[in-house]
Amino acid sequence: MMVKEVRVRFAPSPTGALHIGGVRTALYNYLFAKQHGGKLILRIEDTDSTRFVKGAEQYIVDSFAWLGIPFDEGVHIPNNQGISYRQSERKPLYKQYADFLLENNKAYIAFDTPQEIEEKRKQIPNFQYDASTRGGMKNSLSLSQAETQGLLNKGCQYVVRIKIEPNEEVEVFDQIYGKVVVNSSVLDDKVLWKSVDGLPTYHLANIVDDHLMQISHVIRGAEWLPSAPLHVLLYRYLGWENSMPQFAHLPLILKPDGNGKLSKRDGDRLGFPVFPLQWTDPVTGSVSNGYKEQGYLPEAVINFLALLGWNAGTEQEIFSMEELIADFSLERVSKSGAKFDIEKAKWFNHKYLQQKTTEQIAALFAPILQEKQIEPPKDYLYKIIDLVKERITFINDLWEESAFFFVAPDSYDQSVVKKRWKEDTATHLTAIDNILKRISPFERDALHDAVAEYITQNSLNMGQIMNCLRLCMVGKAKGPDLFEIIALLGQPQASKRIIHAIKTIST
RNA sequence: GGUCAGUUCGUCUAGUGGCUAGGACACAAGGUUUUCAUCCUUGCAACAGGGGUUCGAUUCCCCUACUGACUACCA
DSSP, X not given: OOOOOOEEEEOOOSSSSOOHHHHHHHHHHHHHHHHTTXXXXXXXXXXXXXXXXXXXXXXXXXXXXXXXXOOSEETTSOOSSOOOOBGGGGHHHHHHHHHHXXXXXXXXXXXXXXXXXXXXXXHSTTOOOSTTTGGGSSBTTTSOHHHHHHHHHTTOOOXXXXXXXXXOEEEEEETTTEEEEEEGGGSOOOEEEOSXXXXXXXXXXXXXXXXXXXXXXXXXXXXXXXXXXXXXXXXXXXXXXXXOOEEEEEOOEEOSSSSSBOOHHHHHHHTOXXXXXXXXXXXXXXXXXXXXXXXXXXXXXXXXXXXXXXXXXXXOOOOOHHHHHHHOOGGGBOSSOEEOOHHHHHHHHXXXXXXXXXXXXXXXXXXXXXXXXXXXXXXXXXXXXXXXXXXXXXXXXXXXXXXXHHSOOOSOOHHXXXXXXXXTHHHHHHHHHHHHHTOSSOOHHHHHHHHHHHHHHTTOOHHHHHHHHHHHHHSSSOSSOHHHHHHHHOHHHHHHHHHHHHHHHHO
């Protein structure tokens, strides 16, 4: 048998924002494709006209651009063969295969309305439209040819259903789960062509497209495993079983607490993003936070997601995209679902942020400073970043950690004031202010030595003076080395802050 | 209800027919520090239960329990 070129696809429905689970599926597809020198395709499965959401497709494209997952073919990539990667635009293609199945007695026409079927389900527990029940329904198998033709001529609405032969063991060979066998009698005659919008269902469109696009491996979420036997049957009925793609079903990403699939609601409830980018629902107008806006680095999100359900078998935790491409394998994807753990994601982000250079961090910080309308000199900004970068997990934390460098404190942490600010504090600080005025060059070590000398000479303890001095500079009992702060602020500013604090607190 | 699947520290996971069952996150303690963080060190903590097979099972088989997914003219 000829070795097929690796061609994989990510095929989302444009029904909303791109879920983090979908991102992981796309990532695994990408890693697999690149490792095998293959192609990754983005196909939009918009056969559900009722759930179509405007802007969702663009959102998906934008998300992958931010994440750094490039596609080789897809809706957003021009091609000169006139191929559409949007299923709604491929309708005529599907039609001919539905007709083929009809002609070959692998499918049939059914006239039952949704209401009639609903009624049936209410009457008969566990009702299923299949070989055992289709005789009692209104379809081209139970009706005579003349009756069927009559209904068609009258313009009656109908669906096309697959005709599943009962009592057949259908085998699916999954790259992750191994062999899964299901008896065809438990499968129902799924609708292949809908009457409501005249479009194929997922099942038909998906198989036809995967075949036509010569997909070699179908890597998708485990929620599809139950319908994989149906898909195998479709390949068989269409005569494509020999070129059928390999299947690999990925374990689900679960809620952090309790059980079940991770959903957008869990993110809202527990306070973490579930989408790559911010998403505004066009109908409800509700805004969902994104990883990007939350301050996550795309590399960190990728690394975190890669390890949620896969591992290299080593103790390595930090992987670049290149390393992931080299090391990834479907064999090492786990079978059980993984609970989502935002703490681990934060840890990855911290790690990746520490790897950034000062210049890179400054560039990421720029929009935030701009928003605050602060334009610090470059070398001043770089020194500040060097001083506080190891303290932050997110770029957004940078402002919180460094704001006092740009804006002098106007209020002071009352609990610290209460605990540390004594009657003689103002006197000491005034004396220190005078000492600082004489220090030149105004550098960290010189400042430290001078203040330390004052403290020993006056038989004071370090904590007493230092905490209050910090209060003057920062406004609270937090932050990096105090003498670094003072040195960076410079003597005039430091003096101003001491005087302002004394004035504010002692009166 | 039915079908399919899964089950190692709280979480993500490694692992083998015989190991003190390893790592990471989280948590705790100690160290560093003028503070808060970071950082470093140490610690805590797991093979779902029951039967087999075997000299020996966390590992192989069966059963049970639990969990999940699916069960639409949604994907």
